[in-house]
Amino acid sequence: MRTSTAIFLAILTVGVAAPFGGLYPLFLTKCLAFALFACSFNFFTGNVGLLSIGHAAFFGLGAYVAGHALKVWGITPELALGLAVLVGASLGFVMGGMAIRRQGIYFAMVTLALAQMVYFFCLQAPFTGAEDGLQRIPRGRLFGLLLLDNDLVMYGFVLVSVAGAIWGLQRLMEAPFGQVMLAIRDNEPRAMSLGYDCRSYKLMAFVISASVAAFAGGLKAQTLGLASLPDAHWTQSGNVILMCLLGGLGTAVGPIVGATFIVALEGYLADFGLINIMGLTIDLSTKIPIVIGAIFMLCVLMFRKGIVGEIIDRTKQYLRNAQAPVAAKQVDTLLQK
Amino acid sequence: MFDIPLQVLLGQITIGLVNGCFYAMLSLGLAIIFGLLNVINFAHGALYMLGAFGGYLLLQVFGVDYWWSLVIAPIGVGLIGAAIERLFLRRLAGVDHLYSLLFTFGLAIFLEGIFRDIYGAAGRPYPVPAALRGVVDIGFMRLPVYRIWIVVASLAMCGGIWLLIEKTKLGSYLRAGTENPRLVQALGINVPVMITMTYALGAALAAFAGVLAAPLYQVQPAMGSNLLIVTFAVVVIGGLGSLSGAILSGLTLGVLEGLSKVIYPEVSSTVVFIAMAAILLIRPAGLMGREA
Incomplete structure (x- = not known):
């Protein structure tokens, strides 16, 4: 059995079993959306070896596009999400086309700067609702038939689409395309001398990664009914890097594990609220960035795999x-x- | 664009020049650190923010005035920088440089998170010191004294550091260390200490910029990351190869930003990014053309 098929079946099995284990469908849906986001990041950075610090741009724009299409235009979810993917791919083509002209740290800085531009766009564009973002986005009827308002039904839809998308990414890695990507990561001059057009391979991988990230953003906006500025902020790019780093960058299931861990941790901290340690009252819900930053540093220092x-x-x-x-x-x- | 009064144009150019001074100081620090450590210091913005908060807290808690803050805060942040290098970055010297970058990235999120948690996201005002209040009339326009002071102080600081590195014996060790650290070490120079000092110097420079910025912009946790991301675009344009290049491109882009506020205000927050994109399309290797 191929790894891709195994992962696909594993996600479906765990996904179907999880609600019976007492976990809330809404929490699981959020985990899935972020797992897909992490996989999209891993698909590019883990396999091409260039660090992108701009993936929040695709995630955020995907969320806004899908949210706007569902709320204002009232089109069906599959069309709205398709539109998000299309916009993500186009943005990925433009951003990737510029960024892959530079290597190493410059690549990282270019992606961050371009993503900040997208952030300013999201702040100022007329359809994004500025500081408020898009709120109360309806979930719509899938193919115009199936109403997704029930959390469990929505979860089923997200489970199938995320499992499918992750299968697709993994299947690509097993195809010759993925092998060429790994060859470019490990030895670019050699891959070039074998006749591969490295730049188009990198660009193609970036575009695929960007469209999947936009899809994940769209799913997140549809599920939670909210698309807002934090989705496109640079800290979101940091989050997705941490998810992959924590789970295992470049591994097939690492990003899924890391994303689940981080989403669970954030949920835990946010829900817990006030705790009392030795007479000191500490509000945990405002400590999320501190905890994220600390885990980030610990991971890099002693837990790089x-x-x-x-x-x-x-x-x-x-x-x-x-x-x-x-x-x-x-x-x-x-x-x- | 031709019906803009000269006064407005010059006013915006000076504001741009002031911003450019901050870009120049930060990108100079980034270039110095990058030269010896091969690390892009993502925590540079956080160190700048630390400097500004250092000045703010020195005034609020200890009643230390602006001038002493301008000395104490950079020294304090420099010591913190030395500790960061000694305790953490040194351990990452052997592995892929991307991990050092990621470490400083995590550090930036961590530090910003702490200050946001304690002081909230809102800006805190810092009074302009008495000696630098008011405006001067320089014939064709009126300029706030504090803006003139920023330009003078930061240019003097950048010039001083440039002289230190390009013209002194210590600087020659530093430049040699950038070229070939192992050979320099073999010649009996203590390279590990030099690396720590370099990171501390970069951190102190960022903190100096932070204290300078405190009266002009409000002191707030996100001030560092906002400025740093623009500085990255400046660095992509100017390259990290030469110190004078870093200073010059910082100033130029600041002025360009000021000009765009007059001509087409909608793009003023993104004009540096647009310039970066244009450079990438026309001259992918950057203006100074030295790939790292």
Whole structure:
């Protein structure tokens, strides 16, 4: 079985089982949307090796476009989300086209600067509602038939579409296209000398990544009924980097694990409110950025492979010690591709 | 654009020049740090914010005046910078440089989060020191003294650092360390200490800019990241290869921003980004043309 098929089935199985475990569908839906966002980021940065600090632009714009289409134009969700993907792809083409002209840290700075431009656009454009954002976005009727107002129905729709999108990204990595991307990451001059047009491959990967990020943003806006400035802010780009780093950058399931962890943590901190430690009352809900920043630094300092990366390493180490090199290789192909 | 009064035009150009001074100081600090550490310091904005808050707190809590703050806050932030380099960045020297970048990124979120939590997102005013209040008439226009002071002080600071690095013995070690740290170490110069000092110098410069900015803009947690992102665009245009390039492109883009406020105000907040995009299309390697 291909890794992509395995992941697809695993997401569906866990996704179907999760509501029975007492988890709220709305929370799970949010986890899925951010997991897809993290996967889109990982698809580019993890596989091409260039750090993008501008992915919030696609996520945020996707949220605004889908939100506006659902709320003001009142079109069906699949069209609204399709439109978000289209806008995300076009923005990705423009931003990527400029950014891939530079390498390394300059690439990171260019993506951040261009994303800030998109942020200013979101702040000033007439359809984004400025500081208030778009609120009370209706979820609409899927294909004009199925009303998505029920949280569980909405969850089912998001589960299937996110699992499908993640399958698509992973399947691309298994295709020759993905292998060429890895070749470019590992040795660009060599890939070029083999006749691959590295720049178009990078651009194509960036556009795909951007459209999926916009799709994730659209799903988030539709589910929570809100598209606002924090979606497009640079800290959101930081969030998605952290999700991938924590889960394991470049691994197939790492971003999903990392995203779930971060969304759960944010939800936990926000819900917990006030706590009392030794007579000191601390409001946890305002401490989210501090916690995020601290985890970020800890991850970079001592946990660079992330949760899934560490598990893969430990498993391989164990199998190697157990004299099972074939099995170690299978773990490699199954998880790290 | 031809019916704009000269006074308005000149007024906006001076405001742009003041902004440009901040871009110049920050990108100079980024360039110095990048030269020796190969790190793009994402926490640079947070250090600038720390300097501004340092000045604000020195005044509010200890009653220290502006002039002493201008000395104490940079030294304090410089020490914090030295600690950051010693304790954290040094551990990341052996791995991919992107991890150092990500570390400073996390640090920036962390520091901004702390100050937002304690002081809220709203700006806090810092009074202009008595000696620098008022306006001067320079014949064809009237200028607030404080703006003149910013331009003078920051140009003097940038010039001083430029001289330090380009013309002194210490600076020659620094430049040699940028070219080939291992060889410099072999010649008996303590490169690890030099790296710590360099990061501290960059941090102190950012804090100096922060104290200068405190009376002009309000002191608020997000002031650093907002300025830093524009500075990144400046750095992409000017490159990190030369110090004078960093200073010059900072000033030029500040003036360009000021001009755009007169000619087409809608783009004034994004004109630096637009300039960056244009440069990337026309001259992908940047104006100074040295790829890192």
